[in-house]
Amino acid sequence: MVHERFWQDRWANDQIGFHLDEVNTYLRHYWPALGLAPGSRVLVPLCGKTLDLAWLAAQGYRVLGVELAEKAVTGFFAEQGSQPEIRDEGALVRYSAGGVEILLGDFFALDAREVAECTGLYDRAALIALPPEMRERYAAHLGSILPARCEGLMVTLEYDQERLDGPPFSVPEAEVRQRFGTDWSVELLERQDVLEKNWKFASRGLDELFEPVFRLQRR
Numbered sequence: 001m002v003h004e005r006f007w008q009d010r011w012a013n014d015q016i017g018f019h020l021d022e023v024n025t026y027l028r029h030y031w032p033a034l035g036l037a038p039g040s041r042v043l044v045p046l047c048g049k050t051l052d053l054a055w056l057a058a059q060g061y062r063v064l065g066v067e068l069a070e071k072a073v074t075g076f077f078a079e080q081g082s083q084p085e086i087r088d089e090g091a092l093v094r095y096s097a098g099g100v101e102i103l104l105g106d107f108f109a110l111d112a113r114e115v116a117e118c119t120g121l122y123d124r125a126a127l128i129a130l131p132p133e134m135r136e137r138y139a140a141h142l143g144s145i146l147p148a149r150c151e152g153l154m155v156t157l158e159y160d161q162e163r164l165d166g167p168p169f170s171v172p173e174a175e176v177r178q179r180f181g182t183d184w185s186v187e188l189l190e191r192q193d194v195l196e197k198n199w200k201f202a203s204r205g206l207d208e209l210f211e212p213v214f215r216l217q218r219r
């Protein structure tokens with residue numbers, strides 16, 4: 001599968017410019033206002049080895065990441081200095097340690113039973129990692145598996161797609177609203193131009209690079 005090969009190669013070759021060496025600023029800033037009780041389960045689709053998983057666990061949440069690259073999953077636990085318990089569950093392999101579970105495998109293999117207790121959702125650079133036809137599947141899949149009382153944050157990017165290919169793909173606010181607006185109420189929390197902090201994008205001729213942050217609440 002071309003998509004999977006692409007991401008496996010990115011990880012194999014350490015082309016992981018999306019990975020941050022610190023916890024996401026928007027997560028720290030906006031998550032507490034969601035009012036999700038500690039102990040709630042939080043789904044983090046396409047999680048990579050983000051430190052955000054560890055931050056959420058440190059706030060008392062039960063974190064469920066999904067990621068298809070084994071190197072990302074083993075890398076996360078190694079960097080946390082923890083030894084995960086590993087359980088092969090068929091389509092997905094469960095790694096767990098210290099309040100974080102990561103399911104190794106395809107996000108689209110995740111079923112409603114697995115996320116029945118997830119009342120939190122955190123998507124940073126997951127939707128924008130996918131080409132348009134997969135974004136449609138992604139939104140539909142989230143809508144079909146997550147329970148009614150779920151809410152969370154989504155961090156995307158918006159730039160002139162004519163001047164640069166993805167991933168990360170540009171996903172305009174209108175597309176977020178169109179794809180998620182039926183199942184979720186969508187509130188734009190902020191939309192900063194972050195071009196100056198992203199020299200890779202600046203060096204490719206973009207004039208602006210917006211990073212919108214949305215609050216999503218299941219209807």
Ligand SMILES: C[S@@+](CC[C@H](N)C(=O)[O-])C[C@H]1O[C@@H](n2cnc3c(N)ncnc32)[C@H](O)[C@@H]1O
Pocket residue numbers: 007008018019020045046047048049050066067068069072105106107108124125126129168
């Ligand atoms: C742009 S990265 C973002 C990672 C993470 N959210 C972060 O903020 O660092 C996208 C990640 O999604 C993973 N991925 C792509 N397609 C996937 C799929 N269908 N199922 C699970 N993981 C996937 C890739 O391997 C990659 O680690």
